[in-house]
Amino acid sequence: MYLGIDCGTQGTKALLVNEKGESLGRGYAKHELVERSNGAREQQPEWWVAALKIAVRDALQSASTTEPVLALGVSGQQHGLVVLDENKQVIRPAKLWNDTETAPQNSAIIERLGGKDAFFARFGIVPLTGYTVSKLLWLAEKEPENFARVRHILLPHEYLNFWLTGELRAEFGDASGTAFFDVRKREWTREVLDAIDGGTGQLFAALPELVNSDGIVGKLRPEVAAELGLSPECVVSSGGGDNMMGAIGTGNVREGVVTLSLGTSSTVYSFSTHPANDPTGNVAPFCSSSGGWLPLVCTMNATNVVTGTVQLLGKHVTDIDASLDKTEPGADGLVFLPYLNGERTPDLPDARGSLHGISSTNFTPDHMIRAAVEGVSFGILSGLDLVLEGRQAETIQVIGGGARSRAWRQLLADASGATIQVPEEEESGCLGAAIQAIVAYSATQGQPQSFADIAVTMVRVNPASTCTPRAEKRAGYDAARAAFRKQFAQIYSAT
CATH class of the missing domain: 3.30.420.40 (ATPase, nucleotide binding domain)
Incomplete structure (x- = not known):
């Protein structure tokens, strides 16, 4: 074992x-x-x-x-x-x-x-x-x-x-x-x-x-x-x-694989054979733990924002899917900048969260929950654009607590245009650490194995959790992301 x-x-x-x-x-x-x-x-x-x-x-x-x-x-x-x-x-x-x-x-x-x-x-x-x-x-x-x-x-x-x-x-x-x-x-x-x-x-x-x-x-x-x-x-x-370790546990040990983590913070990263070249610092040029590099973007506000919003409204996390199903992309004009903990990407440690565009029609729990999910999602998808340098992701492995929400996964698929997959093993960090342990142990036995070969065997996708993008929803999400960027620029462009 x-x-x-x-x-x-x-x-x-x-x-x-x-x-x-x-x-x-x-x-x-x-x-x-x-x-x-x-x-x-x-x-x-x-x-x-x-x-x-x-x-x-x-x-x-x-x-x-x-x-x-x-x-x-x-x-x-x-x-x-x-x-x-x-x-x-x-x-x-x-x-x-x-x-x-x-x-x-x-x-x-x-x-x-x-x-x-x-x-x-x-x-x-x-x-x-x-x-x-x-x-x-x-x-x-x-x-x-x-x-x-x-x-x-x-x-x-x-x-x-x-x-x-x-x-x-x-x-x-x-x-x-x-x-x-x-x-x-x-x-x-x-x-x-x-x-x-x-x-x-x-x-x-x-x-x-x-x-x-x-x-x-x-x-x-x-x-x-x-x-x-x-x-x-x-x-x-x-x-x-x-x-x-999450990269290893999702098979992100070769170019072309993208991992998006929705935990307390949110991260997105993709294995590379060369370090990132971003002098702004928004894309972290980290080394991977499987050889190579792991260009990465981290936002400091993710499931904490969504669960906090849900709890404030007297709801439960199981209500997230229903709220997203009942509302349309853009939350009827409601925009949530989710910087409850400040923010790392963009680098705004003193930023604070804010709601914008509240009206008599969108001032509902369902719209507020959608706005929270969209605010978190749009932030990390902007990070994905930086990591991929404008390339389109075809498939994204989504991990973390947010991955359990079917409607949130569908939102990510519709907004990004990528197929969203969820690894069969939820604890990708644990699995990645175990895979690394196998690699290290095999080397001590004179029978070295590669990360890529082991990942092929050990990392599996749960087909029931896969979400494919719906083309008819893309325009709505493009407009919602534009509204998010506009609101951000109005507040922080001079920062």
Whole structure:
């Protein structure tokens, strides 16, 4: 058996699979989340460990077999900052990917290195609010005593790998989202960190060793193996960010495949053999965790906006389909700019959500729900246009909580002109981590397998969830997207 673990914002999931991709057992445990009105969003790394223990235990207990787990992989929320002291103890809570308190520091670090154009020219990436680098500058400015204690810098999945194995390692895909990693050369960049610590070398020395995406971090620590009920011979693969593992878990390991995730945030990405070349920073030129690159756009508002709207109206998420079925594209002129958490793409960390065009005919729960779904969808479809550089997507793999809504899937098909498919295995991050574990384990056995070959076998589509575009709806959605863009420009064009 192989085990995939996905540590997200809301909780940690575990999935046991065999080499055919068949689910043998699964588990889940929720996380606490600290949110403050100033944009701070934090979690204690120990909460992730506690959740991992529960999720793995439940997956093993629900398993239909007692075969040993040969290897495991960990997927983790990107960009989070975990700092350890000289004794490898956590110094403070981790600041998360959706933390916007550090927006001023993000702007400051870009300016220190000569502006966006210079940053992109030198390192192949432009930091956006939420990337790890701004959190380090924030720590230096706001908590200098804690900053002085930093001896190790880790991302969330790397911290879990450290807890599992005792080893401090990083891999290219997740490292890409720090903005102190050169995505072209695939190496850490001291120059960015020197701009934070004044060239002392403190931060550069705190970085973990890089390993290949098909490599291993190590084996389980004996005490951890005993606590989890696994063998100490179990291999731990390099793991990666949740988007990178989601790509593997949807077969997005070759050019031509598009993955769109509708979770707390929304992301869209497509495997590439070369890094993205977008000096604006809107398209993140991340490395993939399967070799190659994974041009990606992230919006910070997705299912949280839709479920929040539904709950505010006294409805349930099961009512989303009915509301979309009852209303037409454009919500009768109602436009929802869904920036409840600020926004990352476009880079507007201080933006706020707003409703426009309210009239006596569209001031209904059904229209408001449609406007929320459209606002989220139009934002991420604009991101898809950037990723594909104007090319038409023929097929999109949709994952995350939003993928469960039939009418939302149909909306995406009609608005994009692409066929929408849903992978049979909903937990694509877990599946991707398990596939990576198989790749890493097979290499240790002298029988290496490729990501593409394994994905063909293990990634399957649920035909009952497929939605094809309806040509007669396209004009309505084109007009609705134009209205969305017009409203956005009126508010933010001078920003």
